[in-house]
Amino acid sequence: MAKGKPRKVNRSQRNTRQQPSLGRRRQWLWRGGLAALVVLAGYVGYLDFRITHEFEGNRWAIPARVYARPLELYDGLRISPDNLETELQALDYARRSGAGTPGSYSRRGDTFLIHSRAFQFWDGSEPSRLIRLALDSDRVTDLREPQRDVAPPLVRLDPARIGSIYPAQREDRILVQLKDVPPTLVAGLIAVEDHRFFDHFGISPIAIGRALLADIRAGRVVQGGSTLTQQLVKNFFLSQDRTLWRKANEAMMAVLLELHYDKEEILQAYLNEVYLAQDGGRAIHGFGLASRYYFGKPAENLDLSEQALLIGMVKGPSYYNPRSHPARAKDRRDLVLQEMREQGVINEDQERRASASSLGVVPRGRTAVTNYPAFIDLVKRHLRRDYRYEDLTTEGLRIFTTLEPDVQQTVEKALTSHLDRWGKGMEGAAVMVNVEDGEVSAVVGGRDPRYDGFNRALDARRPIGSLIKPAIYLTALSQPSEYGLGTILEDKPLTVENRAGKQWSPQNYDREYHGKVALWQALAHSYNVPTVRLGLDLGLPAVVDTLVELGGEPPQHVYPSMLLGAVPQSPMQVAQMYETLASGGYRIPLRAVRAVTKSNGDPLKRYPLAVDRAFDDTGVYLITKGMQRVVEQGTAQLLSHWIPGSVHAAGKTGTTDDTRDSWFAGFTGDKLGVVWVGRDHNGRTGLTGATGAMQVWGQTFSHLQLQPLNPVAPESIKQVWVEENTGELAAAGCEGAVELPYVAGYAPDKKAPCIKGRGVLDRAASWVRRLFE
């Protein structure tokens, strides 16, 4: 208003030189006053408009909330008592005898009483229930609802909140309802910040007068004298600068706000708006999020000491930050408790006990943006296909993911403990998948699982070494007329042209040649030379086709060295490839999200289970059998230190040149895991697949409940005895014969001497004779 275009300014400058008459001046004053009044009325109208519009409806941009998979309890579920307790703690269930309120549990030995919270899922709602169950040898038995005396077949608990999706520099909050917050928190807040709250009309003239006096004395704005309403207005609508103009605005808007809304609404908005902490680029607003951030629990569970600490922090969130200034924060808390007692909110006894207790602040990290940044990263990328970033960060969507907290924690622990042992600079990543439905249960992106940065599980694309071998052998075994598990491969020196004109002589890891080896042996012991020969016989394009069909990324240039894994893939891509093997030849897109709902629970989108048949079941069955031999008697046989042989796990080790990358990928009947260990700048690790990544895999799987891997043999598969070093057809009694699965009609034609023209008895006799020779 004051500023005009330059030309006008010139004219007014000219005008000031003239001397207007007295009457004229009065007229101008009169007109000016009227105009000012109109402007003021207009301005108040404008403020009123802002208040009613901005304060209505969606008051805050709420980041999407991300949930872990819900735990389903039923008779027969395999879970250890400690794992169950871990799950309940991840859900913020409080251990309380009798489990009287939703969100609590009690435990006596292996018997649990759990009071579940009601929850609105994408496919229906679960009521709050009081259930009792016992665990017998890590299995749930006797699931009951004691109050109703029924045995529910299935109880789905509410899911653990594992994080939010919020913009880089933004506010974050968890909304609370006034009725859910402890009454002492609200009363304490009023006692300390604005004890006339229920009597004033938005501003407190006494307080303002006092503050104004102080300001005039100091010659600048030094005191607030703000009511809760003013503070809310300031935070919600206005800038943070301390000018008189801002103060005037604040006062006007506070009065207007009180005209439109009752005290309870204003109080509730205040509880959610107030700024309480800074977590990197994220501003922590409201008591709901602050209580999680500082105490790792919902606001409704805060005790008196914790309430007082948060109330005290309103005055200066960083100054009174209990993590960086515990002594200062404690003094402030005690002052708040004293004030609460003086105002009659609590009694002396309560004050004494609360003042005596420790601050109770949890270490930072546990409640940071997310405990699982690598997994959340995967979720975000998944969702970005279907949602605008803006919607994810403002609409309060609920994202239901597939993360299994116990699996995640187990694999994190295994990876970090090994990396610590292996020394500085070693990095790693891991992906865990449920075999049959392709749900990703855990992702670790590096040595520090809480670090929200470079996500190696998704972005570190490294040569996969021998992890490519199953793709080559699968290509072969998919041609049963040409190859079977017993087919003999040549393991003798070989030189081929690799990239333009460069000679390449692949070596075995032990630097020896083994002559003639059976196909399954070459896979089990991860012999390089026969694998390269096999791959060249099959043709590189055929191998690339298999790689892509499995779900891997094709190499940019196709050279023979690709056959030894000069094909960079991320751990996630490897997981996708091995998932196709683990699921019996069905490509199942790995999923991290099951469903998305609106903030009110209305379903928006589901990501249903999808399968796509990629390979004939016989070839995959045969390669799976071969990969089981890797674990039974090949490069992964030391897995027996970690998991029992009865699990019949299938897997493959991978080591790249000079031990720069250590890989292991393997699966049981129900779980698939991929682990990579290496250095970010591609240095040597001194670890093979078996001494490195496989150890992490082994430790992880040893702590999980495993289903054995017993794939159903396709109808056309028959067991055949084959002489190991010739690949010829043999029989049960023959020396050096192994029983291998073959596609019916494609067993070796050539008969071994041991069965040629001889009867069973002869064979047995010769076998016995040899035994004693």
Next chain:
Amino acid sequence: MRQRKPAAALIAALMLTLAACSMAPQKKAGTEAAPASLAVRELVGKAESASAAGRHDQASAYLERAIHIAPRNAVLWQNLAVVRYRQRRFEQAESLAMKSNALSAEPALKRRNWALIAAARQARGDDEGAQAAQDHVKQLQQETGD
């Protein structure tokens, strides 16, 4: 119109399938042991009524939860295939029926899967493929003697 008749007949048969499964899923579970059966049966029952009411998304959600509990139960995969067929997602119906077959050695279940595959292929206009699937059905019928 040519496709309608067999498809309609099949849907009737499949309705039966979904119902039958809820009775005894644990018996046909392949390698999966029976302990989860009560929970699984509950979910299959809910899936069945949801699907019958045309709420296929809901049915699918129940079945996926059941599969999460008993992932190698071939009957659950067959039921999900049926739901996909009803959702007119024929390629998925076929893949899921194949997957169900891969988890089971039971001829009667396989026969139903091949019948579903035949119908799904026909619905996509793949008459030749449908015929091949029908051949499997006939062969299995002879084996099971009905």
